[in-house]
Amino acid sequence: MAISKGFRFPGEFDEAFPQGLVMVGEVSPGNEYQSREDRAAGRPARQRVDESTGKRQWKVTVTDPSEQNAKRASYEVTFLADVQPVPTTSEVLPGMRPLELDGLTAEPRVAGNGEFKYQSYVCRATVASGGGSKSACSAQQEQTAKAA
Numbered sequence: 001m002a003i004s005k006g007f008r009f010p011g012e013f014d015e016a017f018p019q020g021l022v023m024v025g026e027v028s029p030g031n032e033y034q035s036r037e038d039r040a041a042g043r044p045a046r047q048r049v050d051e052s053t054g055k056r057q058w059k060v061t062v063t064d065p066s067e068q069n070a071k072r073a074s075y076e077v078t079f080l081a082d083v084q085p086v087p088t089t090s091e092v093l094p095g096m097r098p099l100e101l102d103g104l105t106a107e108p109r110v111a112g113n114g115e116f117k118y119q120s121y122v123c124r125a126t127v128a129s130g131g132g133s134k135s136a137c138s139a140q141q142e143q144t145a146k147a148a
Contacts, residue, residue, distance in 0.1 A: 006107065008106065009107070011105065013104050017066065019066040021063065021077075021098070021099045022096050023061070023098075024062065024063055024074065025060070027060045027084060029059075030057035032045065050080050050124075055082055056081065057078050057080060058080075058084055059078055060077055060085075061075070061076055062099060078124045078125075080125070081126070102126055105124045107121060
């Protein structure tokens, strides 16, 4: 069986995160690396675009309550959407919202340094534009996304 590099395994949210996820902070653009020279010259940061879907990447920090290792309990999830996703759930604590992901995929990666490497995953999710009952984020209108 040949699985090519960059293959994204689809998964169900309830299986991957049995206790759910908590969004910490706000959704922000997933920008490309910008060198000091680019920043000094005043060049604007470019937002990353997903190679597979052609959609813009947005990032959000989440906490997984079911993770046993405290160092691995918080990480970033990448949303793939044309416009900035907006949370539709209310805050349970300041800056914290329950989150459920639609269109979840996981891409295996090696993380860590030197002899302390471990298996990790790049989690990506699509965003339903309708903001249905299961979706915790919905797509914002294009005009509002540009203003934000």
